[in-house]
Amino acid sequence: MSTESDALMKWNERGVGKLPGCLGFVFTRVSPAEVLGEFTVKTMHMAPNGFLHAGSLVTLADTCCGYGCLASLPPEATGFTTIELKSNHLGTAREGIITSRATPLHTGRTTQVWDAVVTHQGSGKTLAVFRCTELILYSK
Numbered sequence: 332m333s334t335e336s337d338a339l340m341k342w343n344e345r346g347v348g349k350l351p352g353c354l355g356f357v358f359t360r361v362s363p364a365e366v367l368g369e370f371t372v373k374t375m376h377m378a379p380n381g382f383l384h385a386g387s388l389v390t391l392a393d394t395c396c397g398y399g400c401l402a403s404l405p406p407e408a409t410g411f412t413t414i415e416l417k418s419n420h421l422g423t424a425r426e427g428i429i430t431s432r433a434t435p436l437h438t439g440r441t442t443q444v445w446d447a448v449v450t451h452q453g454s455g456k457t458l459a460v461f462r463c464t465e466l467i468l469y470s471k
Contacts, residue, residue, distance in 0.1 A: 342398060351394045354387065358395075363403035366395040366433040369452070372426050382423040383458070388431075388449045389418050392461035395433035396445035400465045403438050408467045411443070416463040428452040431461075441467055 342361045346352035354376065360367040368391055370376065378384040393416060400411050433447040442464055449459040 345398075346394070350390060354390060356391060356394060358398065361398050361402055363399065363438070364434065366399040366402070367430065368395045368398075368433075369428055369430040371428050372424060376429075377425075382425060383429070385418070385420055385459075388420065388429065388459045389416070389461065391429065391431045392418065392433065392447035392449050392459065393463060395431045395447050396461070396463045397465070399433050399435060399445055400443045400467075403435065403443065404467065405440055407469060409470050410468045411465040412468060414442075414464050414466045416461065418459050418461045420459045422451070422456050422458045424451045424454075424456075424458065427454075429458065436462075439467075443467065 339358060339361065342358045346356060355370045356368055358368045370391060376383055376387040393413065429449060430452050431447050431449045433445050435443060435445055437444040444464050447461040448457060450457050
């Protein structure tokens with residue numbers, strides 16, 4: 332097994348037993364420059380109205396941005412926390428694969444800003460755009 336495959340397996344194992352794992356998220360690329368994640372639409376991702384729950388899209392985008400932040404932390408940092416997030420929802424889906432691509436806008440020593448675009452893989456339709464700001468944490 333390659334080093335890249337081993338690293339991806341570890342990123343995917345991070346979510347086991349936690350929200351990303353419970354929602355069936357799979358990450359296919361995690362680097363300081365780009366994170367790709369996806370899930371196959373299931374009943375658990377839906378709102379009572381029969382369409383995707385906005386929280387499913389936000390959680391995928393936020394997790395992609397968070398993994399990117401972790402992958403690009405300064406060496407002496409101990410972690411991060413989200414201090415602001417915003418999403419604009421442009422569409423929805425009832426089936427298929429939902430993908431998210433997160434990229435950094437700013438990777439500073441005290442904050443990082445990440446953008447994500449969430450799409451429906453089959454149609455290529457953009458479902459949401461997302462931005463979050465992460466506060467970088469250090470030991471006292």
